[in-house]
Amino acid sequence: xxxxxxxxxFPRGFAEAVPHNRALGLTVxxxxxxxxxxxxPYDAKLVGNPDTGVLHGGAITALLDATSxxxxxxxxxxxxxxxxxxxxxxxxxxxxxxxxxxxxxxCYKMTKNVAFTRAVAYHDDPADPIASSVGTFMIxxxxxxxxxxxxx
Amino acid sequence: xxxxxxxxxxxxxxxxxxxALLAAVPYSKFLGLSAALDxxxxxxxxxxxxxxxxxxxxxxLHGGTLGALLESAAIFELMWRAETIVLPKTITVTFDxxxxxxxxxxxxRATITRQGRRVCNVRAVAWQADPAAPVATAHAIxxxxxxx
Numbered sequence: 001x002x003x004x005x006x007x008x009x010f011p012r013g014f015a016e017a018v019p020h021n022r023a024l025g026l027t028v029x030x031x032x033x034x035x036x037x038x039x040x041p042y043d044a045k046l047v048g049n050p051d052t053g054v055l056h057g058g059a060i061t062a063l064l065d066a067t068s069x070x071x072x073x074x075x076x077x078x079x080x081x082x083x084x085x086x087x088x089x090x091x092x093x094x095x096x097x098x099x100x101x102x103x104x105x106x107c108y109k110m111t112k113n114v115a116f117t118r119a120v121a122y123h124d125d126p127a128d129p130i131a132s133s134v135g136t137f138m139i140x141x142x143x144x145x146x147x148x149x150x151x152x
Numbered sequence: 153x154x155x156x157x158x159x160x161x162x163x164x165x166x167x168x169x170x171x172a173l174l175a176a177v178p179y180s181k182f183l184g185l186s187a188a189l190d191x192x193x194x195x196x197x198x199x200x201x202x203x204x205x206x207x208x209x210x211x212x213l214h215g216g217t218l219g220a221l222l223e224s225a226a227i228f229e230l231m232w233r234a235e236t237i238v239l240p241k242t243i244t245v246t247f248d249x250x251x252x253x254x255x256x257x258x259x260x261r262a263t264i265t266r267q268g269r270r271v272c273n274v275r276a277v278a279w280q281a282d283p284a285a286p287v288a289t290a291h292a293i294x295x296x297x298x299x300x
Contacts, residue, residue, distance in 0.1 A: 018205070019203055019214075021206075023203035045181070045182045049157060049239070050177065051157050057220070057223055058179060058220020061220055062217065066214075066216065081209075084215045087249075088245070088247075090244045
């Protein structure tokens with residue numbers, strides 16, 4: 001259960017309002033300080049192999065990125081922008097159509113500049129994952145152009 | 153009966169026209185992907201749409217869409233270059249996000265760094281206006297062995 005009202009409630013509406021998250025149909029299943037669980041519903045438009053009906057890896061990527069970012073947001077004491085630095089995803093087995101995919105992410109380390117995340121994507125058992133990921137996020141990215149104009 | 157993905161791939165390799173193959177993959181349509189050959193090889197383009205936005209404040213494209221574009225570009229490159237007709241399976245992929253991607257088209261190109269009998273290593277780069285200023289890169293390992 002959420003142990004911090006602000007960190008638990010802020011990202012829910014935020015995450016579901018992100019246009020691409022809405023396009024994917026992502027919903028927030030649970031939020032707590034330092035962790036997040038999102039759901040990606042099965043949708044024919046997200047299929048990567050029309051012969052098998054299996055969801056495209058890209059949809060799993062977006063799910064893991066969004067859930068990991070939410071875990072970082074939920075770890076913040078004050079709201080600051082964040083940006084994904086890198087994300088590694090291991091695909092362990094295909095998602096099974098037409099089941100929804102859940103992702104559970106934790107922000108296991110937060111420093112002044114960088115947050116570190118782990119996440120798994122699964123159907124109903126995190127111990128039987130479809131994919132697992134590790135990510136790093138830059139904390140407190142400044143809005144607007146940097147001195148060079150294009151760096152995030 | 154519609155053509156299978158492998159049949160569409162064989163046809164694309166024969167004609168050099170990848171649009172029918174892309175149109176057969178729902179997720180490619182969802183992202184707005186197209187592929188074209190230029191002098192240096194295959195370029196995959198993700199045509200801008202509002203549904204690709206991940207940060208409405210900046211605004212910037214969702215990291216997941218850039219990841220999907222890079223992974224798709226790597227898969228298309230493998231399917232195009234490989235001698236046998238196989239659908240590569242992604243084993244692992246790492247994305248580096250270098251700049252926020254503006255609400256505009258994104259292009260991607262992939263390079264096979266090692267082609268083995270069972271696995272292939274591929275690097276991919278995505279850019280917007282300036283190829284010298286990539287927005288994201290990826291390196292990925294694919295299983296390419298055909299199921300017996």
